[in-house]
Amino acid sequence: MAKPNYIEDxxxxxxxxxxxxxxxxxxxxxxxxxxxxxxxxxxxxEQARINFFKEIGLAEEWFSRKGKTIPVTADLQxxxxxxIYFDEELRIFVKVGKIGNTSVDLHYMIQNKKGEICITGxxxxxxxxxxxxxxxxxxEQSKKRLEKSx
Amino acid sequence: MAKPNYIEDxxxxxxxxxxxxxxxxxxxxxxxxxxxxxxxxxxxxEQARINFFKEIGLAEEWFSRKGKTIPVTADLQxxxxxxIYFDEELRIFVKVGKIGNTSVDLHYMIQNKKGEICITGxxxxxxxxxxxxxxxxxxEQSKKRLEKSx
Amino acid sequence: MAKPNYIEDxxxxxxxxxxxxxxxxxxxxxxxxxxxxxxxxxxxxEQARINFFKEIGLAEEWFSRKGKTIPVTADLQxxxxxxIYFDEELRIFVKVGKIGNTSVDLHYMIQNKKGEICITGxxxxxxxxxxxxxxxxxxEQSKKRLEKSx
Amino acid sequence: MAKPNYIEDxxxxxxxxxxxxxxxxxxxxxxxxxxxxxxxxxxxxEQARINFFKEIGLAEEWFSRKGKTIPVTADLQxxxxxxIYFDEELRIFVKVGKIGNTSVDLHYMIQNKKGEICITGxxxxxxxxxxxxxxxxxxEQSKKRLEKSx
Numbered sequence: 001m002a003k004p005n006y007i008e009d010x011x012x013x014x015x016x017x018x019x020x021x022x023x024x025x026x027x028x029x030x031x032x033x034x035x036x037x038x039x040x041x042x043x044x045x046e047q048a049r050i051n052f053f054k055e056i057g058l059a060e061e062w063f064s065r066k067g068k069t070i071p072v073t074a075d076l077q078x079x080x081x082x083x084i085y086f087d088e089e090l091r092i093f094v095k096v097g098k099i100g101n102t103s104v105d106l107h108y109m110i111q112n113k114k115g116e117i118c119i120t121g122x123x124x125x126x127x128x129x130x131x132x133x134x135x136x137x138x139x140e141q142s143k144k145r146l147e148k149s150x
Numbered sequence: 151m152a153k154p155n156y157i158e159d160x161x162x163x164x165x166x167x168x169x170x171x172x173x174x175x176x177x178x179x180x181x182x183x184x185x186x187x188x189x190x191x192x193x194x195x196e197q198a199r200i201n202f203f204k205e206i207g208l209a210e211e212w213f214s215r216k217g218k219t220i221p222v223t224a225d226l227q228x229x230x231x232x233x234i235y236f237d238e239e240l241r242i243f244v245k246v247g248k249i250g251n252t253s254v255d256l257h258y259m260i261q262n263k264k265g266e267i268c269i270t271g272x273x274x275x276x277x278x279x280x281x282x283x284x285x286x287x288x289x290e291q292s293k294k295r296l297e298k299s300x
Numbered sequence: 301m302a303k304p305n306y307i308e309d310x311x312x313x314x315x316x317x318x319x320x321x322x323x324x325x326x327x328x329x330x331x332x333x334x335x336x337x338x339x340x341x342x343x344x345x346e347q348a349r350i351n352f353f354k355e356i357g358l359a360e361e362w363f364s365r366k367g368k369t370i371p372v373t374a375d376l377q378x379x380x381x382x383x384i385y386f387d388e389e390l391r392i393f394v395k396v397g398k399i400g401n402t403s404v405d406l407h408y409m410i411q412n413k414k415g416e417i418c419i420t421g422x423x424x425x426x427x428x429x430x431x432x433x434x435x436x437x438x439x440e441q442s443k444k445r446l447e448k449s450x
Numbered sequence: 451m452a453k454p455n456y457i458e459d460x461x462x463x464x465x466x467x468x469x470x471x472x473x474x475x476x477x478x479x480x481x482x483x484x485x486x487x488x489x490x491x492x493x494x495x496e497q498a499r500i501n502f503f504k505e506i507g508l509a510e511e512w513f514s515r516k517g518k519t520i521p522v523t524a525d526l527q528x529x530x531x532x533x534i535y536f537d538e539e540l541r542i543f544v545k546v547g548k549i550g551n552t553s554v555d556l557h558y559m560i561q562n563k564k565g566e567i568c569i570t571g572x573x574x575x576x577x578x579x580x581x582x583x584x585x586x587x588x589x590e591q592s593k594k595r596l597e598k599s600x
Contacts, residue, residue, distance in 0.1 A: 026347050028187045032180035038523040042489040047326050073488040079525045176497050188373040189342040197476050223338040225379045328487045332480035
């Protein structure tokens with residue numbers, strides 16, 4: 001298995017995560033091959049990043065129904081290392097990889113109960129205006145919160 | 151298998167459907183037991199009823215982004231008669247069962263390629279105001295369109 | 301709202317649940333109307349009943365990969381009382397309604413944090429043989445476990 | 451928007467697709483931001499590649515229930531260029547990017563009705579043995595079929 005292009009030193013990368021979110025695999029998330037369907041990792045990524053954003057104080061405006069900005073996904077990558085099965089207890093790790101003017105690069109790591117890394121990933125989120133659909137720069141406060149989480 | 155309470159005469163019920171919508175079972179819709187996960191029939195029902203509403207001219211306001219009314223689900227029932235597997239080509243039949251002042255009772259029937267009825271169902275949709283969240287009576291036109299479809 | 305046909309006395313029904321399972325609404329489970337998509341309640345029902353079966357000691361054979369019997373859904377009903385939104389913390393209650401020879405009737409109740417009942421439901425599960433696809437009677441032990449939970 | 455690392459010349463890349471699969475966006479696939487939820491593109495990718503594999507004659511063994519090999523996802527990438535909304539009619543294009551000994555790199559392109567490219571992507575599938583879980587080399591026939599599709 002080739003190392004994903006978003007990881008330089010795997011050991012250091014792995015140890016740099018602070019935030020994680022617990023998920024137990026649902027039966028409806030498996031498929032007829034008997035394991036977690038490949039599309040579900042992105043559902044876990046989304047839920048973990050929203051909770052991460054809540055944790056560091058960024059989600060409030062986005063998910064209040066009067067918010068003027070929303071986060072949209074610019075790209076996503078996912079590498080599958082170990083099969084995952086029904087009822088496994090996973091931890092979905094999220095961290096900030098890089099902060100742009102209007103966007104943020106997030107990294108993801110999914111670990112099973114034995115401590116094996118089953119999935120790694122990354123993806124860029126962009127903050128856009130609900131009205132214009134165009135990217136909006138981070139406020140100073142948001143930028144600080146993203147930085148502080150690293 | 152007991153007859154569902156929304157069907158009086160099965161043969162007549164079956165023959166009274168006019169509208170149907172084709173669906174092929176996706177792999178991500180199966181589960182580790184190897185068949186269609188039970189939750190997916192409601193995804194098929196939803197898609198079929200929206201297409202049915204479009205067909206009879208009711209969906210326009212609901213799904214335009216400026217619409218002031220939306221349809222919400224009041225209740226749903228589903229009876230599973232035959233297992234369904236990956237890649238099966240199904241037809242999702244929909245028809246109006248009964249028309250209320252602000253709501254409509256829809257019936258559903260899912261048939262496989264051999265003509266076997268795999269799933270039957272029904273459910274009531276209510277038209278509500280986006281603003282108040284309260285039920286709104288059908289317009290004369292909408293009522294006529296629902297009646298005409300029967 | 302008419303009382304669902306599976307509830308006689310709502311207050312007594314509500315108080316008879318002992319088991320519940322916590323769920324927080326995921327963003328991917330909402331739809332463009334801004335609330336929980338109607339199809340997701342069945343995902344919650346499934347996850348809650350599997351956890352309920354685990355709790356009372358019935359799930360072991362079904363979900364081990366060597367099991368000879370599996371539970372299948374015979375029918376499902378769902379009544380929607382209150383809208384549910386992103387990030388709400390819900391409790392999915394499950395209880396045994398009635399025990400048959402090869403099947404069990406389960407009741408469901410979804411409550412939000414304010415204690416409002418948002419969704420009620422019921423459905424029959426049948427234990428079938430993986431090999432023949434035919435219903436199999438409960439073992440004495442399984443029957444006792446189902447009874448004890450009531 | 452930076453060019454994804456799997457595309458050298460966008461115009462040539464775009465024109466090199468031959469196979470496509472039609473999808474209409476389901477309501478349950480939207481989210482509370484009003485557009486297609488980001489996780490659904492992978493559902494479309496999966497369905498499109500399975501149909502592509504069927505088209506070129508590779509899917510037969512994998513999806514027969516007696517098959518000894520199955521395809522698993524090694525990695526996935528997705529770039530989001532244009533928002534997608536409910537009811538849009540899309541074409542999901544798939545093509546072989548590169549053929550390995552036991553794996554194949556697939557490219558994806560999602561186009562809306564106006565011809566705009568909304569999503570691009572790629573991912574590697576590996577053929578593994580159901581029994582051992584280990585990668586298995588392509589048969590000569592499979593390799594030829596993959597090559598012929600390019």
